[in-house]
Amino acid sequence: MTDTRDTDRTARIRGREGRSDETLVVAQGTFDLLHPGHVHYLEQARAMGDELVVIVARPTNVDHKEAPICAARQRRELVAALEVVDEAILGDREDIFRPIEELDPDVIALGHDQHHDPGAIEAELESRGIDCTVERASGREPKYNDELLSTRLIVERILRRRG
Ligand SMILES: Cc1cc2nc3c(=O)[nH]c(=O)nc-3n(C[C@H](O)[C@H](O)[C@H](O)COP(=O)(O)O)c2cc1C
Numbered sequence: 001m002t003d004t005r006d007t008d009r010t011a012r013i014r015g016r017e018g019r020s021d022e023t024l025v026v027a028q029g030t031f032d033l034l035h036p037g038h039v040h041y042l043e044q045a046r047a048m049g050d051e052l053v054v055i056v057a058r059p060t061n062v063d064h065k066e067a068p069i070c071a072a073r074q075r076r077e078l079v080a081a082l083e084v085v086d087e088a089i090l091g092d093r094e095d096i097f098r099p100i101e102e103l104d105p106d107v108i109a110l111g112h113d114q115h116h117d118p119g120a121i122e123a124e125l126e127s128r129g130i131d132c133t134v135e136r137a138s139g140r141e142p143k144y145n146d147e148l149l150s151t152r153l154i155v156e157r158i159l160r161r162r163g
């Protein structure tokens, strides 16, 4: 089976050659079992610039919670299918800043509850010579009763109802 990561990345880098005036925003996350909170985050990220690339986390880098249910390539495919997303790529397994170096974005959009420290990210960007701001998106406010705005809550309900 082909790993789409390298071809996606190559296409993106080629597209960025000669860098246009467009503001490139990068968002990132696990995106296991998509829900409207994910869509809200990605819409907010897209509104921070002109183009949105999403880095989908590898299971080895999801170490702060339960491992994802779905394979990385499946998660990437679903994120890529969202209208607001220009491109979704699989993240690097070892160095999470490698795709950032290659993409050279203008903005990194952090999710409202993403555990990363913006100051630490900015320090790492500076040490690698990447000129990029770090901004945080807001959380989605519930729009109707019984919204499930968290992968963990979806899994918990499945276990309760079908387990
Ligand atoms: C700037 C940035 C770049 C990232 N790049 C990658 C990456 O290349 N590969 C990867 O597996 N995870 C990467 N991650 C990590 C995950 O996307 C994410 O932090 C975490 O593992 C998933 O957490 P979440 O879904 O709770 O946000 C990156 C995170 C940040 C903040």
Ligand SMILES: Nc1ncnc2c1ncn2[C@@H]1O[C@H](COP(=O)(O)OP(=O)(O)OP(=O)(O)O)[C@@H](O)[C@H]1O
Pocket: 028, 029, 030, 031, 032, 036, 037, 038, 040, 041, 065, 110, 111, 112, 113, 114, 138, 139, 140, 149, 150, 151, 152, 153
């Ligand atoms: N309800 C929400 N509102 C806004 N952003 C959200 C919401 N839920 C998730 N996100 C954002 O989407 C990105 C990916 O989130 P992630 O894949 O960790 O989903 P999650 O539902 O928060 O997962 P879990 O419930 O397992 O912690 C993160 O940046 C996160 O902040």
